[in-house]
Amino acid sequence: GAGVSQTPSNKVTEKGKYVELRCDPISGHTALYWYRQSLGQGPEFLIYFQGTGAADDSGLPNDRFFAVRPEGSVSTLKIQRTERGDSAVYLCASSVDLGGSEQYFGPGTRLTVT
Amino acid sequence: KQEVTQIPAALSVPEGENLVLNCSFTDSAIYNLQWFRQDPGKGLTSLLLIQSSQREQTSGRLNASLDKSSGRSTLYIAASQPGDSATYLCAVRDSGAGSYQLTFGKGTKLSVIP
Numbered sequence: 001g002a003g004v005s006q007t008p009s010n011k012v013t014e015k016g017k018y019v020e021l022r023c024d025p026i027s028g029h030t031a032l033y034w035y036r037q038s039l040g041q042g043p044e045f046l047i048y049f050q051g052t053g054a055a056d057d058s059g060l061p062n063d064r065f066f067a068v069r070p071e072g073s074v075s076t077l078k079i080q081r082t083e084r085g086d087s088a089v090y091l092c093a094s095s096v097d098l099g100g101s102e103q104y105f106g107p108g109t110r111l112t113v114t
Numbered sequence: 115k116q117e118v119t120q121i122p123a124a125l126s127v128p129e130g131e132n133l134v135l136n137c138s139f140t141d142s143a144i145y146n147l148q149w150f151r152q153d154p155g156k157g158l159t160s161l162l163l164i165q166s167s168q169r170e171q172t173s174g175r176l177n178a179s180l181d182k183s184s185g186r187s188t189l190y191i192a193a194s195q196p197g198d199s200a201t202y203l204c205a206v207r208d209s210g211a212g213s214y215q216l217t218f219g220k221g222t223k224l225s226v227i228p
Contacts, residue, residue: 031214033214035218040220041220042118042203042205042219042220042221043158043203043218044218045215045216045217048215055212055214056212056214056215059215093158098214102160102163103148103160103216104160105150105157105159105160106157107157108156108157110155
């Protein structure tokens with residue numbers, strides 16, 4: 001079956017602009033996670049959802065970042081007033097549920113803020 | 115706060131060699147540990163998942179071991195091939211209540227020379 005998909009694959013935006021990054025999880029997976037990977041670093045946790053609700057958003061760096069998952073499937077990560085320091089690869093993952101199951105990652109969206 | 119360290123940061127070996135990648139974590143109270151592979155500009159591919167009650171997992175030429183009490187895991191790759199060249203990431207999920215995100219190391223970049 002289809003894996004986790006993310007769009008766009010690349011996004012270039014100017015400092016101060018608003019961006020939205022989309023994640024389509026594996027069908028039937030109720031848990032969805034967002035991570036951010038800066039150059040030369042491992043991914044860092046941002047937020048995860050169980051169903052429609054954000055179960056833990058403690059990794060979001062500040063209030064310019066927000067994520068939604070209105071119907072419990074597709075999720076959108078929203079970044080307001082982008083800064084150059086937001087440039088990174090944003091990775092999405094899903095799992096069957098929040099239990100002990102494996103997380104499956106998408107290809108990521110590379111965000112560049114100029 | 116959990117911290118994950120991977121040594122070495124980079125490794126270059128001739129084709130056919132067996133090799134070991136190391137991962138250590140500071141808090142031994144983990145739920146599971148996952149090894150991933152990341153190719154340049156790509157997302158993460160899950161290689162092996164070890165539950166905290168397990169000592170090792172095997173998949174083909176890969177064998178991952180876990181010593182939870184000492185905070186260590188190793189990924190053993192037998193008979194390395196040029197196609198194994200990639201960055202290998204180790205990630206742990208803590209066992210605390212409500213802890214479902216992964217904490218990653220920075221990875222080991224492996225180059226297998228033909």
